[in-house]
Amino acid sequence: MTTGLQLEGLHKELGGRTIVENLSLDVATGELVCLLGPSGCGKTTTLRMIAGFLEPESGRVVVAGHDVTSLPPEKRPSAMVFQNYALWPHMTVTKNVAFPLRLAKRPRAEIAERVAKVLELVNLTHHKDSRPGRISGGEQQRTALARALVQEPAVLLLDEPLSNLDAKLRVRVREDIREIQQRLGITTVMVTHDQDEAMAMADRIAVMNDGRIEQVSSPQELYSDPQTEFVATFVGSLNKVEGRLEPHGLTPEAGLTSAIRPEAVAVVPASSDGALDAEVVRVTPHGHFAEVKVKTLGEVELVSFVTGPPPAEGDQVGVRLGEVWRFRDGKRVR
Amino acid sequence: MSSDPDAGAPVAGAVDDDAPAAAPTSAAATGTLTNPRRVRHRARVRSLRGLLMASPPLLLIAAFTGFPIVLAIAYSLGHTGGLNSTTALIAQHQHVKTEWWGTLGAYREVLTNERFQRDLRVTLLVTVVSTTVVLALALIIALYLRLAGGWAAKALTVVSVVPMFIPVVIASWAVLMFYAPDGFLRSLFAQVGLEGPTFGYTVTAIIIAQVWCSLPFAVLMCASGVQAVPDALIDAARDSGAGLVRTTFSVILPMAFVPIVIAATFTAIGIIGSFTVPYFTGPTAPTMLGVDMANYFTAYNRPQQSIVMAVVVFVAASLIAVTYVWANFRSSKESGA
Incomplete structure (x- = not known):
């Protein structure tokens, strides 16, 4: 199995406080790994370091064998789905999704084709001319996913993508995301504080606490064979x-x-x-x-x-x- | 992939079709009887109460601003009787109505006057150039503050707001003294044996002073608009591959569009009708219409012509105000309201 993403000894301090401490993690190509942990454990900081929004004090981010640690976000082969979707309200769904391709100066015909394809994938063709303010939360979430997928990224980053959806819709959308991720075989890192979400979606879960990874295991192993008291307590009832x-x-x-x-x-x-x-x-x-x-x-x-x-x-x-x-x-x- | 259970239900600003139907159902469930006629009556009483609360300021505006405007326009059309008779008694070179509705004599006289045409051109030029410069400076400062942050950006913002606390008359005088033939700038050049530029009593001085006086408000408006763009939207643009310039033009500026238009319209309307700045810093001729209006009204004792100029400035300001209304309309349309 090839490595899609490698994090080597990432260390980050903010305001004199250590947020992420010597964090290392390998994510195989096509694998979905969840960073699971309580608020303030450093999982979003780790994700933002992978995306390039934060620069680590030390350590490396390697995507498909290429060291991208010093690259700004716009030069990295990753795409992120933000917690609040971060759709641009002055653009239609189509324009939101096409924006990364327009920046990449792709031919007009290719943009139209790829956007149509990805909108179909996320079942949003009927809303292609709507503005984000006119569609539901679930549809906004899928638009954000489409905008990330259209870039055909080497690594897909999901920052608590379901936290703004109601409970019923959350279950539906997480199945959709997982299905699309598996179908396209995209290496994915997802941040969540919801253990059910992590259990249902991830190939492996990295439980984080206080800036460190406590354990990286499959959901079943994490539940039935926890290696630390924190993991045993955080995952499931005890x-x-x-x-x-x-x-x-x-x-x-x-x-x-x-x-x-x-x-x-x-x-x-x-x-x-x-x-x-x-x-x-x-x-x-x-x-x-x-x-x-x-x-x-x-x-x-x-x-x-x-x-x-x-x-x-x-x-x-x-x-x-x-x-x-x-x-x-x-x-x-x- | 299946569609959402809530598909088609707008998230924000949308009307929930089920809401009116739900109200009587819940009322019935709790055993409360709702009489539609009483509900309508209560709604009427509520709106009447609101109107009554708003009426004192509206009446004040109508009495002390609206009515004098109507009188002034009537006077400009040659209605010299009634409440205009006192002004008409002492005014010179006035046109008296020839038809039942009045006459366009005063308008014809002013609009064909070369001096007026020249001053109108100067007024529009100063307004357009000053507003453009103010907006450019305000946006540069606002974007610097938004994207760079840090103490330098904050200090720049504070400094740019300082002119707000300096009275216009003092600022105008300071600008004049700085750029006058015997002013600070030329004195400084003279120290090193150079001939410095003279801007005092020129249209350039008017523009410099207008920019100085208008910048604080524009900076505050633009900075608040740009600051209001959520970090995530900027991050999303960068994540999509946009550099700083593209992020600015594709995301930040369009999203801060309404505050920018408000800053532009308020700045332009303030400048087009300004008096103090051109009176102090500008040349005797050409000058801006604000100074012309004052001269015609007091020095030349020709209030009718002065009012005609005011009507022209009002029409120009109204055109600018239309932009403001359009921007607001566009904004509410975009937000899905």
């Missing part, structure tokens, strides 16, 4: 207790944190074999499952996801534990 949690109970141990996913906590009838005795503290229905909070005799509170009929609050139940992860100083220990 029960955390101080000490060593084992199937027979909790043993105090300084500096050790045990963690278990709610789906690895099974609520079984009281006094079942190999189960801890517990009392149901709270039941929160979520439609197709219920979130059941139990307290064991050792005063350990755990949350479990129950898909069948949930127990009632105050019921005495048993709790059987699945895989428990242990972390020391934030790092996973066996």
